Amino acid sequence: MTAPTVATATAAAPHGEAATVEFRGLRRQFGATTALDGLDLTVAPGELLALLGPSGCGKTTALRMLAGFEHPDSGAVLVDGQDVTSVPAHRRDAGMVFQSYSLFPHLDCVDNVAFGLRMRKVGKTERKAQAQELLDLVGLADKGGRYPHELSGGQQQRVALARALALRPRVLLLDEPLSALDAKVRLTLREEIRRIQRELGITTLFVTHDQEEALSMADRVAVMRDGRLEQCAPPAELYGRPATAFVAEFVGTMSRIPGDLDGSTVEVLGRTLPVDGDAPAGRAVDVLVRPEDVKVAVDDDGIDGAGFGRIVGTAFLGATTRLTVRIESGLAGGTEVKADLPTHEATTLTAGHAVRVTLRERPVLVAPRTATA
Numbered sequence: 107m108t109a110p111t112v113a114t115a116t117a118a119a120p121h122g123e124a125a126t127v128e129f130r131g132l133r134r135q136f137g138a139t140t141a142l143d144g145l146d147l148t149v150a151p152g153e154l155l156a157l158l159g160p161s162g163c164g165k166t167t168a169l170r171m172l173a174g175f176e177h178p179d180s181g182a183v184l185v186d187g188q189d190v191t192s193v194p195a196h197r198r199d200a201g202m203v204f205q206s207y208s209l210f211p212h213l214d215c216v217d218n219v220a221f222g223l224r225m226r227k228v229g230k231t232e233r234k235a236q237a238q239e240l241l242d243l244v245g246l247a248d249k250g251g252r253y254p255h256e257l258s259g260g261q262q263q264r265v266a267l268a269r270a271l272a273l274r275p276r277v278l279l280l281d282e283p284l285s286a287l288d289a290k291v292r293l294t295l296r297e298e299i300r301r302i303q304r305e306l307g308i309t310t311l312f313v314t315h316d317q318e319e320a321l322s323m324a325d326r327v328a329v330m331r332d333g334r335l336e337q338c339a340p341p342a343e344l345y346g347r348p349a350t351a352f353v354a355e356f357v358g359t360m361s362r363i364p365g366d367l368d369g370s371t372v373e374v375l376g377r378t379l380p381v382d383g384d385a386p387a388g389r390a391v392d393v394l395v396r397p398e399d400v401k402v403a404v405d406d407d408g409i410d411g412a413g414f415g416r417i418v419g420t421a422f423l424g425a426t427t428r429l430t431v432r433i434e435s436g437l438a439g440g441t442e443v444k445a446d447l448p449t450h451e452a453t454t455l456t457a458g459h460a461v462r463v464t465l466r467e468r469p470v471l472v473a474p475r476t477a478t479a
């Protein structure tokens with residue numbers, strides 16, 4: 107494939123001119139392993155899109171193909187409609203932030219951020235001024251003279267972000283940049299990344315295996331599995347209307363409860379509910395239910411029947427408490443169900459309590475019944 111004509115490295119677009127990114131039919135094989143299996147995905151200008159999925163699903167391979175570090179066996183990568191599949195990495199106008207920071211240990215923060223500008227022959231005074239502005243943007247205005255070993259992990263990652271932004275890329279690529287940090291620093295830094303991304307209006311792809319990170323930061327989340335795209339949607343839609351059982355169980359907590367399918371409805375825990383989406387063949391299914399859609403009531407009479415069970419565990423989550431209830435009768439007998447209750451309603455519910463479990467009246471997602479259900 108002939109490389110298309112692109113702008114020279116010194117003509118990078120200013121922040122605000124966000125790019126459209128397209129993956130068209132990307133396929134990549136590593137020996138017997140299929141990393142990407144026909145990936146089609148479009149990222150809108152200025153959008154922050156998270157690639158979410160388990161290890162080995164192909165999300166990092168897709169990111170590296172956009173960066174120019176990997177090349178597909180077939181398919182194409184386009185930026186603003188221009189095929190850049192064969193364009194070298196250094197000419198793609200993309201900035202990348204790695205999990206490992208990759209800072210130069212012998213350079214202070216200002217010189218780390220200004221390194222790319224120096225390679226582009228920007229004058230010393232100008233590049234140091236730009237680097238200092240970016241350090242201010244990421245909250246490190248007073249750390250310019252520090253060396254990487256003098257900084258915390260979160261501060262090093264901020265420097266890496268500033269360095270990626272120094273060349274004013276049209277696309278920002280983040281490869282699990284927060285996974286090496288502790289929980290409190292991760293929370294702070296993901297808020298900062300989102301603030302900066304919105305302020306600059308830069309098209310951003312964020313690779314992560316952390317569902318909370320993806321849902322809290324992204325405009326849309328693309329869930330991947332075995333090199334394929336399972337669903338791409340805004341966080342609320344992805345959580346509330348998962349397209350597949352895999353998405354439902356990968357994003358958030360989900361209980362599987364055996365049910366009896368009859369056309370477009372399913373009987374579960376003594377209640378008949380409409381089915382959301384396509385139903386599998388056969389009557390034996392699992393109903394997939396979020397903890398907030400499970401209702402629990404004390405059953406002091408201990409009358410056996412649909413939904414009767416006992417609490418086997420509780421977990422305090424602040425404003426809510428998560429109960430684990432083991433159903434003791436009916437089709438769902440032996441199944442454990444998660445239920446979230448306001449903590450003030452759950453204070454008297456402890457392990458061993460007899461309870462009655464029901465589901466809220468709303469459409470439910472069903473999947474073929476698992477052997478262990």
